[in-house]
Amino acid sequence: MPMRRYWLLKSEPSSFSFDDLCKRPDRTEHWDGVRNFQAQKFLKEEIRVGDRAFFYHSNIKEPAVVGIVEVVREGYPDWTALDPQSDHFDPRSTPVHPIWYMIDVRAVAKLPRPVTLAELKTLPPLTGMVLFSRGRLSVQPVREEEWLFILRLAGSEEI
DNA sequence: GCCAACGTTGGC
DNA sequence: GCCAACGTTGGC
Numbered sequence A: 001m002p003m004r005r006y007w008l009l010k011s012e013p014s015s016f017s018f019d020d021l022c023k024r025p026d027r028t029e030h031w032d033g034v035r036n037f038q039a040q041k042f043l044k045e046e047i048r049v050g051d052r053a054f055f056y057h058s059n060i061k062e063p064a065v066v067g068i069v070e071v072v073r074e075g076y077p078d079w080t081a082l083d084p085q086s087d088h089f090d091p092r093s094t095p096v097h098p099i100w101y102m103i104d105v106r107a108v109a110k111l112p113r114p115v116t117l118a119e120l121k122t123l124p125p126l127t128g129m130v131l132f133s134r135g136r137l138s139v140q141p142v143r144e145e146e147w148l149f150i151l152r153l154a155g156s157e158e159i
Numbered sequence B, C: 001g002c003c004a005a006c007g008t009t010g011g012c
Helices: A018-023 A037-046 A117-121 A144-154
Strands: A006-011 A028-031 A052-057 A064-077 A101-116 A139-142
Touching (some): A037 A139, A052 A101, A052 A144, A101 A117
Parallel strands (some): A006 A052
Antiparallel strands (some): A006 A139, A028 A101, A052 A064, A064 A101
């Protein structure tokens, strides 16, 4: 089996929070509406079933990593781009030539405690995180060392 | 709520 | 293909 890779997915909790995901009967969700080409490349070409990701709450008073999700379906066309009623509608995308892709994720576990951005920034092993250098990227890779370090920091049993 | 950073668009 | 203008993200 190929090695699992790790990611970080951002969401504004006012629109969709980790608890919202946990409340769902099957705890899965379409990760749709990403309209940034770099983030898109990861969704379309790199993220695989079985990969895991941090669920990160952005654009709030204390931005933080709050949970762990697992990828249950890899990149497929984001139908919200095709729906004129959707906020994420993009007339350039068509069923035959979709521009935007999405994945499906499942809640694995809430972290025993949230790890805030402010705290992450103080930790030398994490100085290389994409989160700091590419602040606006909403889907981003996390190195295995970073992943394990943050889990240990939060007191999580997951890997 | 402000505003810096930065991704995207479009004129040339 | 450059780059200015514009819009959005997201930390503070």
